[in-house]
């Protein structure tokens with residue numbers, strides 16, 4: 001019995017307990033209010049187009065990455081399309097995206113996106129999701145979805 005307890009406390013010490021997730025930055029300055037104001041009306045249109053739930057958007061934005069929501073993936077595609085940042089193959093034009101990023105966060109955005117340049121996926125929704133997943137993995141603190 002004592003051995004079992006020792007083993008258990010040892011496993012927990014090694015990190016087998018709930019892993020610590022980085023906390024997304026959410027305050028008055030970040031995500032930038034101007035960018036939010038620009039994205040919100042487009043988001044509303046894309047919610048109507050795709051039928052994504054707001055809880056799925058909030059979950060992906062502020063909690064975990066999940067792969068099983070087709071509407072969410074197509075919502076991401078719709079946002080790219082209506083903000084004119086992708087081409088007809090679903091490839092992102094980083095300079096166009098940066099037009100919507102305030103100058104003080106350009107470096108944050110560039111660092112988040114620097115390794116996310118070769119989207120994979122059988123269609124535009126899958127490829128849009130590929131970017132979002134890549135960004136969230138690269139910088140879970142600054143990544144957000146509206």
Ligand SMILES: *[C@@H]1O[C@H](CO)[C@@H](O)[C@H](O)[C@H]1NC(C)=O
Nearest residue numbers: 038042081082083084085100
């Ligand atoms: C995207 O491009 C279309 C067509 O050129 C234009 O009507 C629309 O206003 C643009 N949207 C944004 C957010 O720039």
